[in-house]
Amino acid sequence: MSTEPTFLRPSFTAKIAGYLRNGYKVNVYSAEKKGLRQLVEDLRQSCPDHTKFISLNMRSHAHSVDSYLTALCDALGLRTQNQPDMRTALLDYLDQHPDHSIHLCLPRFILG
Numbered sequence: 001m002s003t004e005p006t007f008l009r010p011s012f013t014a015k016i017a018g019y020l021r022n023g024y025k026v027n028v029y030s031a032e033k034k035g036l037r038q039l040v041e042d043l044r045q046s047c048p049d050h051t052k053f054i055s056l057n058m059r060s061h062a063h064s065v066d067s068y069l070t071a072l073c074d075a076l077g078l079r080t081q082n083q084p085d086m087r088t089a090l091l092d093y094l095d096q097h098p099d100h101s102i103h104l105c106l107p108r109f110i111l112g
Contacts, residue, residue: 007042007045007046008035008038008039008042009035009039009042012039013039013042013043013046014046016028016039016043017043017046017047020043020047020051020101020103021047021101036107040053040055040105043103047101048101050097050099050100050101051100051101051102051103052075052076052100052101052102052103053103053105054072054075054076054102054103054104054105055104055105055106055107056068056071056072056075056104056105056106057106057107058106066086069086069087069090070086072086072090072104073086073089073090076090076093076102078090078093
């Protein structure tokens with residue numbers, strides 16, 4: 001029995017993973033219930049272990065940078081008390097983990 005992961009759309013997943021590994025941003029549009037969540041899960045399985053996928057619903061943070069920074073710190077497991085500490089914590093995290101890749105998944109990014 002194979003232990004290889006099974007992807008919803010293997011060639012599409014491989015193409016997107018390649019773009020991410022090469023440092024490109026990727027915009028993926030999908031109608032509701034068309035596998036966007038599964039694509040992110042497939043990408044998690046196909047990327048190196050030190051790759052993080054963070055999903056943030058921007059409708060929740062559209063009017064507050066503090067809210068966005070708090071959600072990002074929470075997703076990375078960083079504990080902070082205020083905004084300057086959040087920025088410092090995020091920069092410290094990036095400095096301490098230069099080999100890590102962080103990909104933000106922003107479902108429903110269009111706020112209109």
